[in-house]
Amino acid sequence: MSSPLTPPAPGRVLTAASRAEAHPPTRRRRQPLSVHATYLLPAWLLIAAVVVVPLALSAWMSLGNETMLRSGRFIGLGNYTNVLTGDFWPALGITLVFSLAAVFVQVPIGLALAMVLNRELRGTQLYRSVLLLPMLLTPVAVGLMWRLMLNADTGVINGVATMMGIPGLNWLGDRTLAVVSVVLVDAWQNIPFVMLLSLAGLQSLPDAPLEAASVDGATRWQSFWYITIPMLTPVLGVVVMIRIIESIKLFDIIYILTQGGPGTATQNLSLLNYRVGFSFMNTSQAAALGIIICVVLIPVFWLQKKVNEQ
Amino acid sequence: MKRNRLLLTAAAILVAASLAACSTPAAQQTAKVDSLTIFLTPSPTEDAIKKLLPEYTKETGITVTVVDAPYDDAHQKQLLSFKSKQGAYDVVQFDNPFLATYGDQDDLVDLTDRVKASSKFAYDDFVPALQQYGVYENKLIGLNLSTEPFLFWYRKDIYAQLGLKVPTTWDEYYNNAKKIQDSGKADGQVIAFSNPTNSWWWLQFLWSFGGDLTDASGTPSVNTPEAIAATDYYKKLLTVSPKSAISANGDDATSLFITQNVGQMITYSGYWPTIMDPKQSKHVADIGYAAIPQGKTNIVQLTGWNIGIPSDSKKQDAAWNLVEWLVGKDGSKSLLQAGGAAIGRTSMAADSALVKDNPYLPLLPQAATNGRRLPAMVAWPEISNQIGIRVADVMTGKAESQTSLGDLNTDLARILGK
Numbered sequence: 001m002s003s004p005l006t007p008p009a010p011g012r013v014l015t016a017a018s019r020a021e022a023h024p025p026t027r028r029r030r031q032p033l034s035v036h037a038t039y040l041l042p043a044w045l046l047i048a049a050v051v052v053v054p055l056a057l058s059a060w061m062s063l064g065n066e067t068m069l070r071s072g073r074f075i076g077l078g079n080y081t082n083v084l085t086g087d088f089w090p091a092l093g094i095t096l097v098f099s100l101a102a103v104f105v106q107v108p109i110g111l112a113l114a115m116v117l118n119r120e121l122r123g124t125q126l127y128r129s130v131l132l133l134p135m136l137l138t139p140v141a142v143g144l145m146w147r148l149m150l151n152a153d154t155g156v157i158n159g160v161a162t163m164m165g166i167p168g169l170n171w172l173g174d175r176t177l178a179v180v181s182v183v184l185v186d187a188w189q190n191i192p193f194v195m196l197l198s199l200a201g202l203q204s205l206p207d208a209p210l211e212a213a214s215v216d217g218a219t220r221w222q223s224f225w226y227i228t229i230p231m232l233t234p235v236l237g238v239v240v241m242i243r244i245i246e247s248i249k250l251f252d253i254i255y256i257l258t259q260g261g262p263g264t265a266t267q268n269l270s271l272l273n274y275r276v277g278f279s280f281m282n283t284s285q286a287a288a289l290g291i292i293i294c295v296v297l298i299p300v301f302w303l304q305k306k307v308n309e310q
Numbered sequence: 311m312k313r314n315r316l317l318l319t320a321a322a323i324l325v326a327a328s329l330a331a332c333s334t335p336a337a338q339q340t341a342k343v344d345s346l347t348i349f350l351t352p353s354p355t356e357d358a359i360k361k362l363l364p365e366y367t368k369e370t371g372i373t374v375t376v377v378d379a380p381y382d383d384a385h386q387k388q389l390l391s392f393k394s395k396q397g398a399y400d401v402v403q404f405d406n407p408f409l410a411t412y413g414d415q416d417d418l419v420d421l422t423d424r425v426k427a428s429s430k431f432a433y434d435d436f437v438p439a440l441q442q443y444g445v446y447e448n449k450l451i452g453l454n455l456s457t458e459p460f461l462f463w464y465r466k467d468i469y470a471q472l473g474l475k476v477p478t479t480w481d482e483y484y485n486n487a488k489k490i491q492d493s494g495k496a497d498g499q500v501i502a503f504s505n506p507t508n509s510w511w512w513l514q515f516l517w518s519f520g521g522d523l524t525d526a527s528g529t530p531s532v533n534t535p536e537a538i539a540a541t542d543y544y545k546k547l548l549t550v551s552p553k554s555a556i557s558a559n560g561d562d563a564t565s566l567f568i569t570q571n572v573g574q575m576i577t578y579s580g581y582w583p584t585i586m587d588p589k590q591s592k593h594v595a596d597i598g599y600a601a602i603p604q605g606k607t608n609i610v611q612l613t614g615w616n617i618g619i620p621s622d623s624k625k626q627d628a629a630w631n632l633v634e635w636l637v638g639k640d641g642s643k644s645l646l647q648a649g650g651a652a653i654g655r656t657s658m659a660a661d662s663a664l665v666k667d668n669p670y671l672p673l674l675p676q677a678a679t680n681g682r683r684l685p686a687m688v689a690w691p692e693i694s695n696q697i698g699i700r701v702a703d704v705m706t707g708k709a710e711s712q713t714s715l716g717d718l719n720t721d722l723a724r725i726l727g728k
Binding site: 068069070151152153154155168170172173174175178258259260261262263264265275278279280281282 | 386389390393411414415504505506552553554555556557559566569570688689691692695698699700702703705706708
């Protein structure tokens with residue numbers, strides 16, 4: 001007879017009784033499924049209350065013609081047709097522009113700043129604190145401040161340009177420059193976030209691969225491109241995903257800076273949704289637009305999931 | 311002893327039950343009210359009301375709680391409150407374009423009878439256009455809390471230097487602006503060109519040039535020759551404006567006029583406290599004003615705050631008492647003296663003491679006589695937004711007037727056809 005701690009003899013079939021004999025009951029006994037479900041229930045209920053139920057209600061509302069003034073009736077997919085034949089496509093286009101800009105402007109600059117700060121030069125602490133300041137401001141304050149600075153007649157930016165003999169630009173009054181202005185202001189506020197996460201990522205990288213590369217005669221650029229970047233990819237992936245999602249949601253800065261203008265030059269999906277829901281009081285149509293925005297976001301979440309899995 | 315106590319208890323229960331039965335809504339109305347809640351929107355008028363409320367509390371013993379929200383959120387908050395019917399607000403300040411939205415849902419009390427019966431309010435003190443200003447479908451649901459027609463504002467010093475005369479037609483207005491611009495002394499003029507507020511200024515030109523949003527049958531008519539001429543004129547003004555005017559709303563345009571060198575401006579009379587405030591305005595001593603120039607018509611756009619009593623207020627009598635105190639014949643003067651925008655009462659325009667400090671007062675009833683308020687339509691916010699976008703397309707060179715107004719006509723047909 002084997003002791004409880006010795007493995008069973010080869011060929012011996014483990015019955016329930018023998019298994020119990022081999023592994024006597026301990027405090028870590030496996031809990032039945034119902035116990036797990038009981039523990040998880042409050043969390044699931046909370047998620048259902050704040051996410052699933054509102055989403056389901058929005059989906060249902062999007063099929064009616066309810067406004068902020070009166071309850072509606074079922075009209076099928078009429079709101080979706082209205083949304084997709086209205087200002088949706090230009091707003092989607094400008095949303096994509098802001099998202100691409102968030103990735104291709106903010107991430108390289110944020111990473112470059114992080115690389116500089118990671119070298120622990122003199123004054124790094126001070127620079128790091130100063131560079132983080134924009135991130136601490138509320139988007140509304142940032143929008144108001146830049147609105148004043150970008151004013152074509154009274155703004156400091158054109159003022160300095162004029163002093164240097166450069167003609168001032170109509171930052172908020174020209175359709176293209178208004179888009180550029182929003183991109184710049186959003187970048188100004190969010191590059192510190194990219195920098196902070198990239199810096200944390202850089203500081204957590206092991207030194208050994210870089211030292212080995214150095215011994216093998218790799219240049220700085222080769223070390224950066226073939227070692228640092230691949231090792232940093234998971235962090236950068238998360239940063240890119242967060243910035244894409246945040247840029248799709250971008251609202252405050254645009255609202256304060258340009259109100260979506262001139263015309264609809266800077267009106268993204270968030271601003272359009274706000275207008276439809278709160279200015280025009282068309283709640284059902286806003287719900288339809290909200291559902292469409294969720295659908296637009298699905299590939300982004302899928303991409304994020306893939307990055308996380310890696 | 312025990313029996314007596316039982317009898318006393320039973321009697322007490324009976325009395326309590328009888329009192330509870332009597333406490334119907336009517337009884338609540340007559341019950342003494344010790345507090346009211348007023349919803350205000352940030353403006354000189356709000357500041358003035360806040361200054362005056364302690365005096366009201368002193369006179370009546372009623373405490374008034376002020377709730378406020380920025381303009382962009384105020385009406386949504388009010389609507390949600392009206393929909394919940396909890397009586398959260400007893401008095402509300404609202405902008406006139408929301409008259410239709412509130413009137414359509416019977417969200418506000420019809421004050422016709424109260425106003426006509428009140429000598430303190432003096433309904434006859436208003437010209438007919440102002441008596442009608444808060445009327446929706448024959449119900450008076452909003453009283454005048456301010457009267458703000460468009461006025462013409464100009465720099466007297468620049469006009470004197472260039473020998474210009476106050477314009478009486480839109481052609482003269484542009485020519486003056488051009489002369490000022492060409493002189494290099496200042497920018498020619500300023501108005502709001504950015505959407506969505508540009509719709510209000512554009513509408514003034516549309517009306518002046520003989521156009522309208524819809525024809526007599528209610529069919530959209532913004533692609534007419536009059537509308538195109540108005541839009542082209544509006545764009546022409548951009549060439550004699552400061553560079554940032556294209557992204558300016560009403561506040562920005564006024565700010566440019568009072569802090570920079572700009573020869574003339576069309577804006578609402580409600581900006582008077584700002585324009586004439588030496589702390590904010592660089593040119594107080596040099597600013598003149600007059601009625602706006604005329605085109606094919608002499609229509610003047612009339613705006614201004616309204617004040618009303620929500621239908622779900624549980625203290626309507628007390629709320630009326632407060633409204634009467636604030637915007638009655640005497641209250642209107644106090645409001646003006648406390649820094650609020652003026653209410654266009656005929657008696658105030660004739661009050662020499664008031665006119666001495668507020669010389670523009672006589673212009674208000676005069677302008678209101680030809681006054682036309684913004685369209686009282688439930689869909690106005692969406693219409694206004696669409697006008698703003700299409701007009702901005704013309705201003706920024708994205709589209710020609712004819713094309714853009716054709717698109718606007720289609721937009722209006724879609725919105726009005728909902």
